[in-house]
Amino acid sequence: MVVFRVLGWLLLAMAVAAVVHDGLAWWAEGSFHLLGLGDLWSHLDASSLADFQSAVQRHLSPVLWNWIVRPVLMVPVLPAFLVVGLACLWWGERSGSRREPGFFIGSRPPRRRRSRGLS
Numbered sequence: 001m002v003v004f005r006v007l008g009w010l011l012l013a014m015a016v017a018a019v020v021h022d023g024l025a026w027w028a029e030g031s032f033h034l035l036g037l038g039d040l041w042s043h044l045d046a047s048s049l050a051d052f053q054s055a056v057q058r059h060l061s062p063v064l065w066n067w068i069v070r071p072v073l074m075v076p077v078l079p080a081f082l083v084v085g086l087a088c089l090w091w092g093e094r095s096g097s098r099r100e101p102g103f104f105i106g107s108r109p110p111r112r113r114r115s116r117g118l119s
Helices: 002-027 037-044 046-060 062-073 076-092
Strands: none
Touching: 002 076, 037 046, 037 062, 037 076, 046 062
16 A cells, blocks of 8 residues: 555645646746646657557547547646545555554554663
8 A cells, every 4th residue: 555655645746746837837927827637748748649649549439539538638737636646645544454644654563662671
């Protein structure tokens, strides 16, 4: 479950980065615009997005691209990363034991006291 907690924290950090990006773009351009998943993918690697689109349209269906994939790519990055990140953190915290959870690394076993020789 550590993997889900790490993924959740990474997604929340990426959501913070998206807030900073949107805020800086608002400050520079004067108009508020939320970065979409497709826009983020396009900024990172435009050719892979075009390859993905052509592969989906050619091998699966153009209807799938128009009605499912394209609307998903139009979802703003901030709420998407927040929701998925919080869901990963929630899923990572679910365990069978009833130990007190820590803030960053989750639950850990209690420490044992060491004996210091003669008592």
